[in-house]
Amino acid sequence: MTTASVNKTITGEGLRFAFLQSFVKLNPRILIKNPVMFMVALGTLVMVLVTLISLLQTSDSLGTPGYNLVITLILFVTVLFGNFAEAIAEAKGKAQADSLRKTRQDTKAKKILANGEIKSVSSSELRKGDVFLVEAGEIIPADGEIIAGLASVDESAITGESAPVIREAETDHNSVIGGTKVLSDQIKVKVVAEPGESFLDKMIKLVEGANRQKTPNEIALTILLASFTLVFLIVTVTLKPFGDLVNAPITIAALVSLFVCLIPTTIGGLLSAIGIAGMDRALKANLIAKSGKAVETAGDIDILLLDKTGTITIGNRKATNFYPLREEDREKLNRYAAISSFGDPTPEGKSILELTKSLGVTFSDRELDNSLIIKFSAETRISGVDLADGTKIRKGSWNSICFWSTNREELKFLEQKVKEIAANGGTPLALAVDKKAIGVIQLEDIIKPGIHERFDRLRKMGVRTVMVTGDNPLTAAYIAKKAGVDDFIAEAKPENKLNYIKKEQAEGKLVAMMGDGTNDAPALAQADLGVAMNSGTQAAKEAANMVDLDSDPTKLLEVIEIGKQLLITRGNVTTFSIANDVAKYFAIVPALFAAAIPGLNALNIMNLSSPDSAILSAVIFNAIIIPLLIPLALGGVKYRPIGAAELLTKNLLIYGLGGVVVPFLGIKLIDLLISGLL
Ligand SMILES: Nc1ncnc2c1ncn2[C@@H]1O[C@H](COP(=O)(O)OP(=O)(O)OP(=O)(O)O)[C@@H](O)[C@H]1O
Ligand SMILES: [K+]
Numbered sequence: 247m248t249t250a251s252v253n254k255t256i257t258g259e260g261l262r263f264a265f266l267q268s269f270v271k272l273n274p275r276i277l278i279k280n281p282v283m284f285m286v287a288l289g290t291l292v293m294v295l296v297t298l299i300s301l302l303q304t305s306d307s308l309g310t311p312g313y314n315l316v317i318t319l320i321l322f323v324t325v326l327f328g329n330f331a332e333a334i335a336e337a338k339g340k341a342q343a344d345s346l347r348k349t350r351q352d353t354k355a356k357k358i359l360a361n362g363e364i365k366s367v368s369s370s371e372l373r374k375g376d377v378f379l380v381e382a383g384e385i386i387p388a389d390g391e392i393i394a395g396l397a398s399v400d401e402s403a404i405t406g407e408s409a410p411v412i413r414e415a416e417t418d419h420n421s422v423i424g425g426t427k428v429l430s431d432q433i434k435v436k437v438v439a440e441p442g443e444s445f446l447d448k449m450i451k452l453v454e455g456a457n458r459q460k461t462p463n464e465i466a467l468t469i470l471l472a473s474f475t476l477v478f479l480i481v482t483v484t485l486k487p488f489g490d491l492v493n494a495p496i497t498i499a500a501l502v503s504l505f506v507c508l509i510p511t512t513i514g515g516l517l518s519a520i521g522i523a524g525m526d527r528a529l530k531a532n533l534i535a536k537s538g539k540a541v542e543t544a545g546d547i548d549i550l551l552l553d554k555t556g557t558i559t560i561g562n563r564k565a566t567n568f569y570p571l572r573e574e575d576r577e578k579l580n581r582y583a584a585i586s587s588f589g590d591p592t593p594e595g596k597s598i599l600e601l602t603k604s605l606g607v608t609f610s611d612r613e614l615d616n617s618l619i620i621k622f623s624a625e626t627r628i629s630g631v632d633l634a635d636g637t638k639i640r641k642g643s644w645n646s647i648c649f650w651s652t653n654r655e656e657l658k659f660l661e662q663k664v665k666e667i668a669a670n671g672g673t674p675l676a677l678a679v680d681k682k683a684i685g686v687i688q689l690e691d692i693i694k695p696g697i698h699e700r701f702d703r704l705r706k707m708g709v710r711t712v713m714v715t716g717d718n719p720l721t722a723a724y725i726a727k728k729a730g731v732d733d734f735i736a737e738a739k740p741e742n743k744l745n746y747i748k749k750e751q752a753e754g755k756l757v758a759m760m761g762d763g764t765n766d767a768p769a770l771a772q773a774d775l776g777v778a779m780n781s782g783t784q785a786a787k788e789a790a791n792m793v794d795l796d797s798d799p800t801k802l803l804e805v806i807e808i809g810k811q812l813l814i815t816r817g818n819v820t821t822f823s824i825a826n827d828v829a830k831y832f833a834i835v836p837a838l839f840a841a842a843i844p845g846l847n848a849l850n851i852m853n854l855s856s857p858d859s860a861i862l863s864a865v866i867f868n869a870i871i872i873p874l875l876i877p878l879a880l881g882g883v884k885y886r887p888i889g890a891a892e893l894l895t896k897n898l899l900i901y902g903l904g905g906v907v908v909p910f911l912g913i914k915l916i917d918l919l920i921s922g923l924l
């Protein structure tokens with residue numbers, strides 16, 4: 247199964263589920279969470295009483311039992327429609343959860359005991375901290391981090407992506423998920439999640455909406471809608487004495503109907519469906535949002551921090567050339583580049599080793615016996631090896647090698663080459679032996695095609711892009727200009743990201759970033775929107791509020807579009823809903839008083855056939871607009887990157903004006919259809 251392809255359309259089973267849920271959600275304890283719909287339900291109850299009383303006694307102020315019954319039923323259906331909208335949004339998640347459950351199964355695990363022995367246990371017996379072995383062809387029994395080895399893994403059960411991925415110990419891609427399958431090699435994995443708290447468990451709960459909480463914006467909007475409801479309650483109630491005063495008695499059916507038509511039932515009925523659909527869209531893009539708030543925040547992001555390598559440029563930097571200080575050093579440079587990269591697992595190290603191989607450099611493993619490998623770190627920007635014979639080889643950024651080297655005079659000759667490489671967007675690495683620089687290694691980065699257009703799109707949405715790189719300022723400036731980012735931070739260390747985020751947040755900006763390494767975890771936690779790559783370390787995934795199953799660094803751009811789409815859809819449906827209510831006011835009120843106050847006839851532009859028909863048509867329209875808008879609520883309003891002001895004008899025109907016009911037409915049409923029946 248694939249999360250990406252499951253259930254794009256709603257199945258018959260989904261419809262049945264949603265239909266039943268519409269009744270389950272009539273439970274007052276569930277309904278009260280939606281104050282607008284709760285009031286409609288109360289109105290329905292009032293009308294049930296009125297219908298019963300009107301059966302027993304005839305009175306002008308009660309109306310006929312038949313008419314009252316019809317109004318009662320329509321109000322009841324209105325509540326059901328609201329429930330149905332939410333249920334149909336949830337139905338998609340339920341289907342996804344069901345297929346994910348099939349992925350989660352008990353498997354055999356080869357647990358490695360403290361004494362090194364292997365014991366076969368059930369996957370459910372594995373606890374956090376346990377170590378297990380998985381070999382080619384086996385299912386990984388639990389979530390974990392690889393502590394030894396490397397393997398290609400089929401993650402299609404979770405990501406829907408059929409191409410295998412490589413996971414390796416001691417890299418930023420050391421994370422494996424229980425339920426996925428090892429295709430080649432074998433790995434030792436340390437368990438990171440207790441049973442029941444695995445990634446798959448969390449994902450199932452998430453898509454099911456089991457712990458769905460209202461987002462802050464949803465709460466704010468709900469409070470606003472509730473206060474509208476209160477205002478309209480007062481407006482409607484005070485209309486009664488006014489009607490008596492002008493000798494136009496208003497029936498309870500008319501008052502309740504007017505009230506229901508005035509309160510924002512459309513957005514009230516669709517609000518939570520819109521939120522669920524937003525999370526669903528994120529899921530379709532293979533993004534696991536830990537909360538609805540994360541998706542919502544994405545729509546409001548001001549600044550996007552992006553890594554250079556792998557995000558703006560294609561994958562890994564490739565070594566393309568060696569430049570010795572003196573021509574006679576060429577052999578030596580190539581050789582030491584190879585030896586110093588042998589124990590360097592970074593993409594840069596691997597690529598240097600490959601280039602030396604293609605140049606015919608050979609050396610035996612024995613030369614590295616008893617040597618001390620100096621691992622690359624983003625802090626030092628240096629890697630290398632101390633050989634057993636005392637030779638110290640280092641490679642790293644120009645600044646750090648300059649700092650380490652003592653042949654200051656000679657460095658000047660190399661600096662020329664370094665600048666040349668950087669000015670063309672490459673990354674220069676200097677190589678030094680025993681504190682003497684002997685040459686420069688050229689690493690090349692290729693900018694991803696189409697990335698410029700994506701940044702243009704973001705700029706139009708009002709999002710500023712900032713490239714962060716550990717590279718030198720010259721290289722950074724070249725790539726930043728070529729790729730079209732708004733700003734860059736060069737020679738960045740992990741804590742620089744964190745500080746930059748804090749600084750922007752202090753100015754009231756919302757910042758998003760994506761990361762995979764343990765290094766990135768603090769910044770991912772600090773960012774308003776932190777997206778971790780699925781391949782990343784456990785620390786990164788825990789700190790983030792979204793996880794990208796595809797581990798695609800450009801996914802941030804999609805996240806923002808999904809967020810914007812959610813906010814715009816909600817905004818537009820709200821505008822439409824309120825405009826609708828205004829229109830309904832003008833449809834009902836003149837009809838109610840036209841007989842008693844002839845002057846109001848001027849307002850009776852709709853010329854509906856009778857007050858009863860006007861009210862009935864308005865409540866019918868009020869009810870059916872909810873299911874009619876379900877496709878819009880679930881599908882979302884397509885987001886186009888135009889300026890904020892232009893967007894507002896356009897949306898006000900379409901949804902505001904449309905919201906006024908559509909009910910006039912709809913109510914008139916319904917009036918024409920039913921007036922014959924009355
Ligand atoms: N394997 C390595 N050995 C030695 N030095 C390296 C190695 N890889 C990178 N460097 C140097 O360290 C600098 C910082 O690299 P790093 O990979 O930390 O950058 P980064 O923060 O990941 O940014 P980017 O997104 O550009 O990769 C590089 O510009 C390069 O000069
Ligand atoms: K309404």
Ligand SMILES: [Mg+2]
Nearest residue numbers: 555592624716
């Ligand atoms: Mg890097």
